[in-house]
Amino acid sequence: MLPLLLCFMLLIGLPTDTLANRVAIPVNAHITTLPLEGFLYASPAEASPGTPEEALALYHRGGFEHLPAYLGRGFRKDKVWLGFTIEAGPPSPRSLIVDVGPAYLDEVRVYQVDETGTITQLGRAGDQIPLQEVAMRGLRPAFAIRPSAGTTILLEIRTTSTQAAIVNLHSESHYFALRSVEGLIFGAVSAINLVMGMGALALYLLLRDRTYLVWTLYVLLTCVQWLSLDGLLYLYYPWENLSNLNLATNIFSILLFSIGALLSTTLFQFHQIHPWLHRIFVGWALAMIVPLIVVPFGEAWIVGILGRMGLPLFPLAIAAVVIQMLRGHQTSRLYGPMHVIHMIASLINVLAIIGSGPFSELTLYGWQLTNFFNLLSLQASMFMRMRHYLYENERQRLHLMHELSNKNVELEHQVTERTASLAQALRDVQQAESEQRQLLSMASHEFRTPAAMIKSSLDSLRFLANRTPPEVARRLHNIEHACTRLTYLSNTLIHQDRLRELALHPKLVRVDLQALMEEVVTRYTHSLPDTPTPLMTLHPVGNTSTSHTSSTMADPALLSIAIHNLIDNALQHGRPVGMPMSPPISITLDAQADSLELRVADRGPGIPDSDKTQIFKRFHTLTKKRTADFSSTTRAHGDGLGLSIVRAITVAHGGCVYASDNPGGGTILALRLPRTMEIASPVE
Numbered sequence: 001m002l003p004l005l006l007c008f009m010l011l012i013g014l015p016t017d018t019l020a021n022r023v024a025i026p027v028n029a030h031i032t033t034l035p036l037e038g039f040l041y042a043s044p045a046e047a048s049p050g051t052p053e054e055a056l057a058l059y060h061r062g063g064f065e066h067l068p069a070y071l072g073r074g075f076r077k078d079k080v081w082l083g084f085t086i087e088a089g090p091p092s093p094r095s096l097i098v099d100v101g102p103a104y105l106d107e108v109r110v111y112q113v114d115e116t117g118t119i120t121q122l123g124r125a126g127d128q129i130p131l132q133e134v135a136m137r138g139l140r141p142a143f144a145i146r147p148s149a150g151t152t153i154l155l156e157i158r159t160t161s162t163q164a165a166i167v168n169l170h171s172e173s174h175y176f177a178l179r180s181v182e183g184l185i186f187g188a189v190s191a192i193n194l195v196m197g198m199g200a201l202a203l204y205l206l207l208r209d210r211t212y213l214v215w216t217l218y219v220l221l222t223c224v225q226w227l228s229l230d231g232l233l234y235l236y237y238p239w240e241n242l243s244n245l246n247l248a249t250n251i252f253s254i255l256l257f258s259i260g261a262l263l264s265t266t267l268f269q270f271h272q273i274h275p276w277l278h279r280i281f282v283g284w285a286l287a288m289i290v291p292l293i294v295v296p297f298g299e300a301w302i303v304g305i306l307g308r309m310g311l312p313l314f315p316l317a318i319a320a321v322v323i324q325m326l327r328g329h330q331t332s333r334l335y336g337p338m339h340v341i342h343m344i345a346s347l348i349n350v351l352a353i354i355g356s357g358p359f360s361e362l363t364l365y366g367w368q369l370t371n372f373f374n375l376l377s378l379q380a381s382m383f384m385r386m387r388h389y390l391y392e393n394e395r396q397r398l399h400l401m402h403e404l405s406n407k408n409v410e411l412e413h414q415v416t417e418r419t420a421s422l423a424q425a426l427r428d429v430q431q432a433e434s435e436q437r438q439l440l441s442m443a444s445h446e447f448r449t450p451a452a453m454i455k456s457s458l459d460s461l462r463f464l465a466n467r468t469p470p471e472v473a474r475r476l477h478n479i480e481h482a483c484t485r486l487t488y489l490s491n492t493l494i495h496q497d498r499l500r501e502l503a504l505h506p507k508l509v510r511v512d513l514q515a516l517m518e519e520v521v522t523r524y525t526h527s528l529p530d531t532p533t534p535l536m537t538l539h540p541v542g543n544t545s546t547s548h549t550s551s552t553m554a555d556p557a558l559l560s561i562a563i564h565n566l567i568d569n570a571l572q573h574g575r576p577v578g579m580p581m582s583p584p585i586s587i588t589l590d591a592q593a594d595s596l597e598l599r600v601a602d603r604g605p606g607i608p609d610s611d612k613t614q615i616f617k618r619f620h621t622l623t624k625k626r627t628a629d630f631s632s633t634t635r636a637h638g639d640g641l642g643l644s645i646v647r648a649i650t651v652a653h654g655g656c657v658y659a660s661d662n663p664g665g666g667t668i669l670a671l672r673l674p675r676t677m678e679i680a681s682p683v684e
Contacts, residue, residue, distance in 0.1 A: 023066075024087035027147055027169070031093060033178070034169040036084055040067045042165075043081035052111045052119050055081040055154055071165040074355020080163055082155040088147040097175040098153065099142040101166040102364055103127065103231030104249060106159045108141040113152040126158075127234040128242045138179050139186070139231040144172070160246055164352075164359045186230050189372055193223035196379050203386055211266050215382055218259045219375060225252045226368060257310055258288035264317045264339075267378070268324050268332050277320060284313060308354055314347040335381045342367070342374035451486045458483065488568065506555035506652055513559070513596050513673070514550035514589055520563045521587060524571075550591050552675055554653055562649040563598070565642040566669050570602040573622070573667075595655075596673045603666040612659040618644040646671065 025039045041064035049055035058064060064083055071082065086096075100108050107126040111119050125134045125141035136142045145153060157165055170178065197219040204212035227233045228249045239245055261281045264270070271278035288306060318340050324332035349367040351357030458480045570585045586601040607615060607622070614620050618641065643657075646669075650657045655673040662668050 024085040024150070025169070026087050026089060027093060027096065028089050029091040029093045031096070031169065031171050032174045033171075036167045036169065037067075037069050039084050040071070040167055041065065041083045042067055042071050045073055045076075045080075048078050049081055052121075052154055052156070055083070055156070056111075056113055056117075056119065056152070059083045059152070059154070069358055070167070070360050071163070072352050072355060072357070072359025073163040074353070075161065076163040077160060078163075079156060079158040080165075082157065082165055082167060084153055084167070086145075086147045086151045086153065088149055088151065093147060093171060095172050096145050096147055097136070097142055097170040097172055098145055098155075099138065099140045099168055099170065099175070100155060100157070101140040101168075101361075102164060102229065103140045103234070104159075104161055104229055104246075105141060105157060105165070106161075106246070107157075109156040110143040110145070111154040111156070112145055113154065114148065115150045119154075127231065127245055130242070131235070137235065139182055139235070142175070161249070162353045162355070162359075166359070166361055166364065186226070186232060189368075190223055190227055190232065192372075193219055193226070193375065196375060197223060199379070200382060203382060207386065207389060209389070211385070212382065214259060214262050214266050215378070218256075218263045221252060221256045221259055222371060222375065225249075225256050228252055230368075254288055254306060257306060258285040261285040261288075261310075261313060261317075264321070267381070268321050268336065268339075269329065270320050270324075272327075272329070273320055273323055277316075281313065281317070284310065311347070311350065314343055314350070318343050331381055331385070334384070335377045338370075338374050338377040342370040345370040451483050451490065454479065454483045491564075506558055508553045508555060510551060511554045511556045511559065512549075512551050513554070513598065516556055516559060517563060517587065517589055517598065520560055520567065524567060550589060550596060552596055552673060554673065558649045558652070562646045562671060565646050566598075566600040566671065569642050569669065570600050570604075570667075573602070573604050594675050596675070598671045598673075599668050600670075601662045601666060601668045603662070603664065606661060606665065607659055607667050615659060616643050616647040616657060620644075643669075 023039060025034065025036065027034065041059065043049060043055065043058065043064055045065075049058055059081075064081070071080065073080070098110065105126050106128040107124060109124045110122040112122055113119050122143045122145060123135045125136070125143070131137060134141075136144065145151070155165070155167070157163070197216055200212055200216035200219055203209075204216055224233075228245070233248075234242075234245060262285045265278050265281035270281060288310075321332055321336045321340055321343075325336045329336075345367040348357060349363050352359040352363040357363065458476060567585065567587070584603070586599075588599045588601070590597045590599065611620075611622060615622070647657050650671050650673070653673050655671065657669070657671050660668045660670065
């Protein structure tokens with residue numbers, strides 16, 4: 001018992017610096033890479049030395065905490081000191097490289113203490129140190145040291161992000177080879193990410209699916225975040241203000257949290273499990289955007305707070321993906337396992353960053369490695385999704401084309417049936433119209449024969465006028481009036497039928513319109529009763545020069561019908577109400593160089609302006625109030641066909657017909673024919 005107490009008292013009395021130097025790193029010329037796990041010491045978290053001398057004194061007194069692995073204390077703004085001792089044995093290496101990660105440390109200063117206690121600063125590095133002041137440029141701060149027996153290395157670390165450190169010793173040749181390999185790996189991974197991002201953007205622009213938009217943002221943010229965390233943005237981007245690099249890193253971290261939540265709930269369709277689950281992820285993603293307004297004026301600890309707030313979402317997302325896998329969700333079954341592995345690695349990384357878990361190479365780069373394979377698998381998922389989308393579109397297109405073809409066949413069948421029905425209806429109408437015209441034609445011809453016989457008998461009875469009783473003479477007068485009306489209607493119907501049969505294609509011959517007009521007037525003179533004053537006054541062509549003769553190319557039969565109808569209209573409507581006899585009718589032919597115009601003027605009540613263009617339409621008649629007193633023996637009631645026949649004949653000859661007021665009272669109906677006829681379209 002006494003020897004044990006003496007040994008314990010002897011140990012208590014030994015100097016503390018002797019105890020501290022007993023755990024040293026043995027190195028020799030065969031060293032390649034040596035992690036400092038188990039050999040690293042850190043200044044206490046509650047107090048940090050201010051100068052290298054204070055740090056060395058505390059280190060020799062045993063005041064540094066022994067680190068079982070690497071340093072990881074979460075988000076802290078105070079600086080921290082790391083220390084380790086090198087025991088170089090024979091053969092001793094000429095030079096060693098010590099590198100300190102992660103790459104986003106703001107500033108690292110390295111001091112070497114020799115056997116005599118002399119402190120020498122080897123340099124400084126970090127993403128807040130200008131590159132021209134860095135002796136050894138690499139992805140992480142690195143420094144060259146010359147080991148000797150009992151050499152102590154002190155590292156002063158300052159950072160505004162997570163207070164972490166991973167320290168490794170390398171031989172000089174191995175370090176430069178490793179740095180080249182790391183650069184190639186990080187460059188290749190970043191290039192693949194950029195290609196995936198551009199592919200996702202192209203898919204979004206092509207398909208306009210919001211899933212591809214979220215995927216594009218997630219890939220691009222992941223790529224930029226890796227470039228920032230692994231030191232590539234610091235090395236290859238010319239920052240004018242290096243503090244903006246920390247700000248960008250914080251913003252990218254927050255956005256990556258947000259877009260990652262949106263991607264998980266969108267891709268794996270969490271709303272199928274429960275609508276509130278989808279709303280939780282979307283709401284948290286939107287709530288993450290709010291700190292972006294605060295981060296530029298705040299510190300990196302905001303990222304730590306948001307990381308702690310988002311911790312429950314990791315197990316929730318893992319559970320949701322597993323549930324979707326068990327429910328048979330296609331995307332979850334194919335790509336859910338890799339996503340779950342990435343979520344677990346990300347959860348471990350977040351716990352290490354905030355200081356709630358061990359910080360090491362595995363936690364630092366494990367989530368990047370799993371995320372890289374997760375992105376590759378999700379990229380395959382996106383292409384499979386696009387393939388399925390295109391397949392469904394093609395299937396729908398073929399289905400719609402088939403439906404459209406069936407509808408076209410059905411429509412063509414309906415059109416054929418409808419066309420046949422319309423053709424049959426047209427034939428029925430044409431047949432009914434033909435039968436009607438045939439009946440009217442037969443009736444008109446049959447009416448003309450007895451009417452002519454009655455007219456002839458009445459003309460013979462005029463010689464017995466002196467021996468006829470007044471009552472009989474009155475009845476004979478009524479019979480003559482009815483006979484005249486019947487003859488007029490029969491002639492009108494026959495003319496109308498002839499015009500329709502001919503479709504108004506005039507048979508042109510040289511016609512003297514003056515002679516034709518005189519011939520028609522002569523017929524009326526023989527048929528009208530003897531009166532002391534002639535009812536018609538014929539005015540011949542005033543100018544009989546070669547270029548102003550009344551000769552033209554026309555159809556004499558059709559023109560004769562037109563002149564008859566103009567005269568009949570003047571006789572029928574050309575006297576005022578209350579006059580027993582019609583006043584004289586003036587017929588004038590005006591010959592011009594390019595046209596012939598025949599005018600028939602009466603002294604009747606005239607035609608209102610609103611009816612001057614309507615009277616030439618078929619079956620249009622004036623009201624009885626305007627055409628009262630049709631008791632004359634030489635006139636019948638209007639039927640609305642005469643002037644329409646005149647218009648049809650005139651238009652067929654390329655001319656026109658119009659009505660105007662007679663300056664002396666009454667109406668002038670004018671028929672104008674061109675010298676050179678242009679055949680117009682048939683008018684019915």
